[in-house]
Amino acid sequence: GRxxxxxxxxxxxxxxxxxGKVQVTCPQTDYTSTLVFHTKPxxxxxxxxxxxxxxxxxxxxxxxxxxxxxxxxxxxxxxxxGKSEVIDTTTLxxxxxxxxxxxxxxxxxxxxxxxxxxxxxQQNDIDAATEAKHKLEERQREEGxxxxxxxxxxxxxxxxRTDPAEPHNWTYKDCSS
Numbered sequence: 001g002r003x004x005x006x007x008x009x010x011x012x013x014x015x016x017x018x019x020g021k022v023q024v025t026c027p028q029t030d031y032t033s034t035l036v037f038h039t040k041p042x043x044x045x046x047x048x049x050x051x052x053x054x055x056x057x058x059x060x061x062x063x064x065x066x067x068x069x070x071x072x073x074x075x076x077x078x079x080x081x082g083k084s085e086v087i088d089t090t091t092l093x094x095x096x097x098x099x100x101x102x103x104x105x106x107x108x109x110x111x112x113x114x115x116x117x118x119x120x121x122q123q124n125d126i127d128a129a130t131e132a133k134h135k136l137e138e139r140q141r142e143e144g145x146x147x148x149x150x151x152x153x154x155x156x157x158x159x160x161r162t163d164p165a166e167p168h169n170w171t172y173k174d175c176s177s
Contacts, residue, residue: 030057037070050074108157 019039025032035052052066054076061079068074070089077084105112113136120129147154162169 025057031055031063032057033066035066048072 019037022035022037023032024035031054033052033054035050038049038051040047046069048069048071050066050068050070053062054064054066055062063079065077065079066074067077068086072090073086073088075084075086099111102112102115107113111118116132117129117136120126120132144154156170158173159170160173161167162171
C-alpha cells in the first residue's frame with residue numbers, strides 16, 4: 001500500500017503559508033509519513049520547502065527521507081540503499097474532485113460553510129472574505145460554547161479521535177458500512 005497523495009494535499013494549502021507538520025499513517029503498511037512545511041526565512045532562504053520522512057511503525061526505522069519543494073521537485077531517498085527518486089510535482093496529473101453542488105450539501109460541509117469566503121477571494125475582495133471568515137468562526141465558537149455549557153461532546157461525522165490523550169490526532173471513519 002502507499003500513502004495516498006490526496007491525504008496530505010488537503011493540508012498542503014494551509015501549511016504552505018503558515019508552515020507546520022503533517023502526519024499521515026497508512027493503515028495497510030503501518031508506515032507513517034511526517035512532512036514539515038517550512039515557512040520562508042526572514043532573510044534569504046527558499047520558498048515552498050518541505051522535508052520529512054517515512055517510518056515503519058513496527059520497527060521504528062526510517063525508510064525514506066524526503067526533501068524538496070512541495071510545488072516543484074521532491075526527492076525521496078531510501079535509507080537502506082541510499083538510492084534516490086525525484087518526483088516533479090509540476091508534471092503530475094491534476095485530478096478534479098467530484099463534489100456535490102452546494103445546495104445538495106449538508107449545512108456543516110466545508111464547501112458550503114466556506115462558500116462566502118471562497119466567493120469573496122475569487123472576486124479579490126479581501127475585506128469581504130475576512131468578514132465572512134470572521135462571521136463563520138464566531139458562529140463556530142458560539143456553537144462550541146453552547147455545547148460546553150450543555151456538557152455535550154462534539155462528535156464529527158467523518159472522523160474519530162485516534163487517542164483521547166492527543167486532542168489533535170484524528171482518523172477517518174469508514175462511513176460506508
